[in-house]
Amino acid sequence: SVLRFPLSPPQRPLHASVVLRRTSDERQKEPGAASSQFDSGPGPLPEQESRGPHPSYTGQGGQESEDFESEEQLQHRILTAALEFVPEHGWTAEAIAEGAKTLGLSSAAAGMFHSDGSELILHFVSQCNTKLSEMLEQEQKLVQLGEAEKKPMDQFLRDAVEARLRMLIPYIEKWPQALSILLLPHNIPSSLNLLTSMIDDIWHYAGDQSTDFNWYTRRAVLTGVYNTTELVMLQDSSPDFEDTWRFLENRVADVMNMGSTANQVQSTGEALVQGLMGAAVTIKNLAGMNQRR
């Protein structure tokens, strides 16, 4: 489910406000088809709701469906519009103010968000994760329909991480700033959540090709690969980030090897144990204890 709202004329927010009050009165209707829920991670806006449950989108067909909008949806629209201004203004309230202006709202609307730009960044990360999920879903469909080859595990992981990291390219200059804001104590729960659900998603679509890892290990390992590659990307000045992708290739290869090393260790272990058993039996024979009279 991608955010897709028709561009509204400046009158619309007024209309939306009239309609918002109606929706908050009729809370029983079900959310319509085009809801703005993200499937990966929690909603990026940890806002305190001042009037009880969120007025929900009630896009039932017919009558007044298309123009209904909740506060949350409007906020998402503002943040999406603000992304365009990030390369120039950074992840700041100013970018949000500019975004609001393109929607026909006053720049004061940026006051709805935290002044450090946290929500903008979380919104962006959430959007990227959603895009990645959709991409992987599409790929999977093609494979199921037989229109594409199923990729080997290492290729799959490399492609997924590369695709996700490429989404940062337009914002790469200001990304270090974003990372430092995501590490602020009040943002860590949300940002960690988004990261882990993205990694889980990738493993989910990678299918259950046995690698002998348990779930936690797989998650931790891929998170490590993703984070280190991201950091390398921030300092990479090679054309089209070749160095980064090469680094990624090596890391994923390490992950694969780790799998087989674990195998080797296990089979070596088994062989060792068998050898010991054999030695013990031989000694017993020599000592004459195995004889059965």
Add this chain to the structure above:
Amino acid sequence: VYQVFESVAKKYDVMNDSMTLGIHRVWKDILVHKMNPSPGTLLLDVAGGTGDIAFRFINYVRASRERQLQRKLRHHQNLSWQEISESYQEDKSNSLGDSQVVVCDINKEMLKVGKQKAQHLGYSAGLSWVLGNAEELPFDDDKFDVYTIAFGIRNVTRIDLALQEAYRVLKPGGRFLCLEFSHVSNPLLSRLYDLYSFQVIPVLGEVIAGDWKSYQYLVESIRRFPPQEEFKAMIEDAGFFKVDYQNLNFGIVAIHSGFKL
């Protein structure tokens, strides 16, 4: 109410300082900081009489604008001399970045004091003074980015009308900010506060401004004003969204904020 402020106008600032022990300056600073205005913002300050909020707004926007220009210059390396001189000129003529503040007050005396203060402190660009009633503002619809009313709304007879007017004159996306005395929930503090209000303030009023009655009125009007949650509901009734409040000093003062969405 009108006569109270007529007599109070000249000594208004002095009384504010002595009554609140100067803390009112901090409260007003916090209000403007919360507003976080970007250059180009159009502010309407209602009941803003002596201009405290307006001046702070101008300072904030000026500083913000300077930072903006510095950042722009840093990005543009290799400018020609022509471009550099042009940017300096733009600097001089647009130090506020097109931001403006309109101070509206029902009382001529308060406006007069405000204008004098502005002249004295050197504020001229982006500032206008308008005589008007909060219940019936002399402005068109959808005009302003931010509407503030600092320590003024409790003096309005029909608060709901003032809120509706605020809604009307704000642009879509615009913000309503109200700084006002409110209710202290902490019982111990509440008792101390009552003591201070009823015993000390009217005395100060008599000593400094020669006016016991006005300050008695002031303290009573503070008590009569609806508490935080109730005021928040009133703001929502006027049509604002994302209404929230922030207590300062345990509720002695509260900032209510709402958006026209």
